[in-house]
Amino acid sequence: MSIETRLNEFKAAAYAPAKLLKEYKAAGRKVIGVLPYYAPEELVYAAGMVPMGIWGSNNKTISKAKEYCATFYCTIAQLALEMMLDGTMDQLDGVITPTICDTLRPMSQNFRVSMTALKKMPTIFLAHPQYRRPQFGLEFTVAQYTNVRKELEKIAGHEMTDEDIRAAIKVYNKYRQARREFVKLAGEHPEAVSAVNRSAVLKAGYFMEKPEYTEKLNALNEELKALPASNWDGIKIVTSGIICDNPVLLKIFDDNKIAIATDDVAHESRTIRVDAAEDGDPMMALAKQFADEDYDVLLYDEESSKNRRGEFVANLVKESGAKGLVLFMQQFCDPEEMEYPYLKKALDDAGIPHIKLGIDQQMRDFGQASTAIQAFADVLSV
Ligand code: SF4
Secondary structure (H helix, E strand, C coil): CCHHHHHHHHHHHHHCHHHHHHHHHHCCCCEEEECCCCCCHHHHHHCCCEEEECCCCCCCCCCHHHHCCCCCCCHHHHHHHHHHHCCCCCCCCEEEEECCCCCHHHHHHHHHHHHHHCCCCCEEEECCCCCCCCHHHHHHHHHHHHHHHHHHHHHHCCCCCHHHHHHHHHHHHHHHHHHHHHHHHHHHCCCCCCHHHHHHHHHHCCCCCHHHHHHHHHHHHHHHHCCCCCCCCCEEEEEEECCCCCHHHHHHHHHCCEEEEEEEEHHHHHCCCCCCCCCCCHHHHHHHHHHHCCCCCCCCCCCHHHCHHHHHHHHHHHHHCCCEEEEEEECCCHHHHHHHHHHHHHHHHCCCCEEEEEECCCCCCCHHHHHHHHHHHHHHHC
């Protein structure tokens, strides 16, 4: 099978999650929607159900969600609710609603109230601790995950064992490993994996069943590994932000011969950096995995005065051989906006050029972004 054919398989899944949801239901499966960020999806898998990520939509318009949301909520949260209100996700058997940012906290109640009033589906509340590393933080996470486990067991109609969870952790570790390897190989071979296709491959992972996805991705990775050294003569950059999965926007990068060397994007690499222990208490293993996450604007940093995150991202750029960074700044995303001055300082100190593109999922006119990207490409080519 050619690389192109393999990429097209991922694109088909990435661009048609509703079709996949229908297929899962037709096969008699139960499906759980998983909102960002850091939900222990392993528990959904361990319960024998299918987790599907919900990160808004590039194709919907906010309408029904306006009844529940303040206008200054980010479009990711609003469009997630929109799809749950307009029928797109009526077939879900439940949804996990993490509450890690100031938008998701109130939104979790909007999800709960609306889904309960409309008798659509159960919502599973999940609060992560701010102090995630001390023993009390780990215990809090385990208590929260235990509640998620119980709620999932109710929906599944049976209990899950610790062994089920350990098996799920193994599946997810393999999944994350394959994704990390793909990110690396796509960065090394932009002549074979465009920015549009790179995004589609990573996005498909939120919708496909994990073992099937991992198998297909490992096969693609093998093909990429077998390629001769890249003859890429364009520019390489690193991307940062919450999400940048809009193919129209990414095509501008491809058209300007700008490749993505690697990323610091929540929807892509931020969530696959850390694996969970495969032995011992699996609930504690998942709590520790969350505790070990780092360098994320959404996570409390005990050493925040050191600008560790900014320096981490600047190092990503240097180590990947990229010439600059493109920050996709989600409109109304306080965590990203508040972090920006620190990121800018670290990039400036390291002499790394960057641009900040204001985006949201209701974006339909890409003229301004196109001009900014072209101008950035010119700067980096000098
Ligand atoms: S984009 Fe920002 S504000 Fe919106 S859910 Fe994500 S972190 Fe929260």
